[in-house]
Amino acid sequence: DAKTTQPNSMESNEEEPVHLPCNHSTISGTDYIHWYRQLPSQGPEYVIHGLTSNVNNRMASLAIAEDRKSSTLILHRATLRDAAVYYCILSANTNAGKSTFGDGTTLTVKP
Amino acid sequence: GAVVSQHPSRVICKSGTSVKIECRSLDFQATTMFWYRQFPKQSLMLMATSNEGSKATYEQGVEKDKFLINHASLTLSTLTVTSAHPEDSSFYICSARSALAGGRTDTQYFGPGTRLTVL
Numbered sequence: 001d002a003k004t005t006q007p008n009s010m011e012s013n014e015e016e017p018v019h020l021p022c023n024h025s026t027i028s029g030t031d032y033i034h035w036y037r038q039l040p041s042q043g044p045e046y047v048i049h050g051l052t053s054n055v056n057n058r059m060a061s062l063a064i065a066e067d068r069k070s071s072t073l074i075l076h077r078a079t080l081r082d083a084a085v086y087y088c089i090l091s092a093n094t095n096a097g098k099s100t101f102g103d104g105t106t107l108t109v110k111p
Numbered sequence: 112g113a114v115v116s117q118h119p120s121r122v123i124c125k126s127g128t129s130v131k132i133e134c135r136s137l138d139f140q141a142t143t144m145f146w147y148r149q150f151p152k153q154s155l156m157l158m159a160t161s162n163e164g165s166k167a168t169y170e171q172g173v174e175k176d177k178f179l180i181n182h183a184s185l186t187l188s189t190l191t192v193t194s195a196h197p198e199d200s201s202f203y204i205c206s207a208r209s210a211l212a213g214g215r216t217d218t219q220y221f222g223p224g225t226r227l228t229v230l
Contacts, residue, residue, distance in 0.1 A: 043221035
């Protein structure tokens with residue numbers, strides 16, 4: 001499975017933008033990049049996904065590098081409710097979408 | 112959005128008993144469901160991939176006779192922890208994969224999780 005690398009933790013101030021990086025240098029040409037986030041004692045929540053082009057939705061934006069070896073999840077205005085563990089994962093084309101979760105980035109939002 | 116439910120949300124059982132956890136996709140059909148286990152302060156660990164109407168595919172190190180998975184319909188998968196022991200205590204999470212019409216995205220939608228405590 002293609003692996004992803006994320007910083008263990010990041011901090012942000014409330015109402016400021018947050019850029020969460022993810023490296024995936026071994027990504028294959030057909031792997032989608034997915035971002036999920038998980039609050040304590042809850043299942044992960046889908047945030048956004050993309051293949052090659054940058055993506056925007058109501059929750060966040062996803063910026064994908066031209067060589068697809070890295071991506072950045074952008075929260076435009078962090079709120080206290082955005083404090084969570086953020087996971088960047090790749091779908092494995094040869095395993096019908098099986099995905100391996102790394103350790104993720106724990107985002108702390110300070111008021 | 113796609114909703115996945117799990118039942119029960121929390122279960123406490125005695126050592127040696129079996130526990131069944133249900134995972135349902137409420138508003139979409141899921142040909143593939145995944146079962147994960149998560150220990151405190153750790154990431155999700157994939158246990159098995161379940162395809163409707165066929166046997167589950169287990170990850171290396173996961174005992175298929177201990178963690179029985181049945182994916183009987185396009186909206187229901189069950190995980191049965193047989194002869195549970197304290198070391199099986201964990202947070203069990205299922206997900207269902209939704210293939211959007213017109214394209215493959217492999218987006219997974221996760222259930223809220225089931226906290227299993229084995230005494």
